Amino acid sequence: MARAIFLVYHSAKTDTLSFLETLKVFGYGFRMDISFAAYLSVLPFLLFLMEVAFRKAILLKVIRIYTYVLIPLVLLLTTMDLELYAAWGFRLDTTPLQYLNTPAEMIASAGAAPVGLLTIQYLIFAALAIWAFRRLSHTWESSPHHRQKLLLELGVSLFLVALLILPIRGGWQQIPLNQSDVYFSQNMFANHAGVNVPWNVMQSLLRKSYNTKNPYEYLETKQAEALVQEIYTPKSDSVPSLLNVKRPNVLFIxxxxxxxxxxxxxxxxxxxxxxxxxxxxxxxxxxxxxxxxxxxxxxxxxxxxxxxxxxxxxxxxxxxxxxxxxxxxxxxxxxxxxxxxxxxxxxxxxxxxxxxxxxxxxxxxxxxxxxxxxxxxxxxxxxxxxxxxxxxxxxxxxxxxxxxxxxxxxxxxxxxxxxxxxxxxxxxxxxxxxxxxxxxxxxxxxxxxxxxxxxxxxxxxxxxxxxxxxxxxxxxxxxxxxxxxxxxxxxxxxxxxxxxxxxxxxxxxxxxxxxxxxxxxxHYAWSKNLLDAKTTPFAFYVFNDGFGMVTPDGALTFDNVSKKPIQRDSTVTDKQVEQGKAYMQTSFDDFLKK
Structure with a gap:
């Protein structure tokens, strides 16, 4: 339902999709919907299992409270996403957390939002969800338990808890479900529409992608940028030609x-x-x-x-x-x-x-x-x-x-x-x-x-x-x-x-x-021409929270946690160490800004 509302809300973009593409949006997105539903079901299923074993009614009340918390939260995320997508061009993730200390910036992103309409929609769906849940919970809470079926009920409940792993990871395939699984089209709106917003927020939280503080601030920003710029200039006006065809086919293996x-x-x-x-x-x-x-x-x-x-x-x-x-x-x-x-x-x-x-x-x-x-x-x-x-x-x-x-x-x-x-x-x-x-x-x-x-x-x-x-x-x-x-x-x-x-x-x-x-x-700002004799010859690489830099002077590897070199050839200059730090800092700054 949230996906249908999203497509209607962004009808101008939806009109660019064919009927088949629109169906695929729902088809590809369904796995992500089921995955998130399974994540949300882990705690209730465990509580159901415990209730079968111990017959404690308090466990069913915990499920009720859990659901009443989740309904407004999930609906809030999907409602916010409707307008923020128009402003930002990507589905809601943890980006709003970047603005917790500057909420005016986030409000500005949705300054033209029809707040009244979105609020009414939010309240209607919250009421519908609570009504549906009350009907369902009344059914299970009024069902009598039979002691002679205890082992059967325990077995079924345990099986259902274990079975949740399948929808959570999106199926039997080797690689667990990720955003790529809903990407199917050259039209980026179609791919975005297939994303389940609460799932996206959850995965973003797990990746901590909301953290915009650069952990590799070794130098003053201008000094770091100058050191990096230095290794990418100067450049020759011409380089030797290696091709005999102006527009060759390219086979990139x-x-x-x-x-x-x-x-x-x-x-x-x-x-x-x-x-x-x-x-x-x-x-x-x-x-x-x-x-x-x-x-x-x-x-x-x-x-x-x-x-x-x-x-x-x-x-x-x-x-x-x-x-x-x-x-x-x-x-x-x-x-x-x-x-x-x-x-x-x-x-x-x-x-x-x-x-x-x-x-x-x-x-x-x-x-x-x-x-x-x-x-x-x-x-x-x-x-x-x-x-x-x-x-x-x-x-x-x-x-x-x-x-x-x-x-x-x-x-x-x-x-x-x-x-x-x-x-x-x-x-x-x-x-x-x-x-x-x-x-x-x-x-x-x-x-x-x-x-x-x-x-x-x-x-x-x-x-x-x-x-x-x-x-x-x-x-x-x-x-x-x-x-x-x-x-x-x-x-x-x-x-x-x-x-x-x-x-x-x-x-x-x-x-x-x-x-x-x-x-x-x-537009390849972080690259140089390997055939240009005037460029600075160097290679920069990273490993788990560290970097390496190789130049004609020698090789340096550096640990970002201890902030000390791991290996430093005797010929490596102090300037190379500073350039390595600067490259780590400025490249990560650029990543955070993307």
Missing amino acids: ILESYTAKLIGAYGGPSEVTPNLNALAKEGILFSNIYASGDRSEKGMVALLSGYPVQTTTSIIKTPKKTERLPQLAADLKKEGYFTSYYYGGELAFANIKSFLINGGYDKLVDKSDFPSESYNSKWGAHDHILLDRVQQDLKTMKSPFLMTVFTLSSHEPYEVPMPAKFKGQDEETQFKNAFHYTDWALGRFFEEAKKQDWWRNTVVVLVADHGHLFPGRDANDAPSKFKIPLMMVGGALAVKDTVISSIGSQTDIVPTLLQQMGLPTH
Whole structure:
């Protein structure tokens, strides 16, 4: 009912939806409705169980009080949301808590609200809800108990309590329900309309996203900003051209957990990745690139939006913030590119789906598009199955295109559908075998790709989402854990067997590519061109409440809790330490402002 009222209240936006899209708003949102209803039911169900066991009427009175508190609270949230959405453009979360000390600002956000109409609506629905509850509670409170049915009643009550876990997490799937599960459309209003407001507020509270105080205030704001600005200037007027096609197709392949330590072309063992080693000779190898974070969803934002990673949270978990990020897909779509994203797992993981939809991808392919027999036990379709599908679809894909592909088989539990190359059952050997399998799948893919017409007009970007502690079981902050491969190959390249040794980060890749295509990059404020000889070579990354910064002077890692360096090369200057702190502070400030 609240969703229907929301659509009527915002009728001008609702008119932009087709009848089918409107139905989907209700269909996709229903899982979130059921999830929140199940959360609210946990306490009453436990009290019902206790009442069956102890026959204490006071327990039913507690349920009555609990419900009388929740009815006005939930209705208040849904009523407030109607007007605040018009002012803010996103569904109600804990943002109003930011204004508790300045309530005038929040009232100003809804200054033109029809307060009288909203109040009448609130009172009518509160009265209806209380009336309905009184009818229901009268039924159970007047039902006689039979001692001979005690065990049966206990069993049923216990079963119902345990069963709540299913609707709470939104079903049997591996990833619990999140905002991405209601995102289905290129029309952001349709996605927003599917969100259950009280559920959204609850999740926002759990994430503490209402906290707008920057915990990393090391320097005066102007001093911190100046130090960061210094490392992003100056820039050259021109950079070397690497492409022989002005508007090439772009195949952007993100490799799960692909650490540079296991790749022969980066000095690792040659037998683990023979195909990537050979491929490196056919294009451009960037030898000093670092991941921005240590999680897939964090790497996604750095890679596709050129945006820095946060420490104990991630911007991708808050769709209203990712709506404000630039994205490679959105930029190329403006140039007439067809954009698609392929992943063998669940796109709902960590709100990745909402991030991709915000980026304007035309086509999303995930686990549900592959047969179940192609899955490993945990994540989804094996890499060779994914790449076979990619190969098949590329044959009919219109040019120019951007296709983003994300592998998964090198993620634990490291299951591979082929005989193990390396003997051993320890975790590090299993990881190496999974790593080798993905390389085999890539080799198979590229062998066929080079025979296709699209290849000669395509640039392929191969890069990892993050590094890995194996081999060697690196410390959580170690620079070697964050060092990842970056290669560019394909028929659209004008150079081969080239190594770029400048230190850089995942955040630098998209602007480097766009500038090669003659497209603007000013909106990627946290990026530099890896081919620009005048830029300051550096890489910044974060781990759990700490950061690392690598420059030609050396590597620094810093703990944000103790506010002391964890590791500092003897050649690292005091200025580099201050610049690392400044980058941590200003990037988190920017995150809070999104």
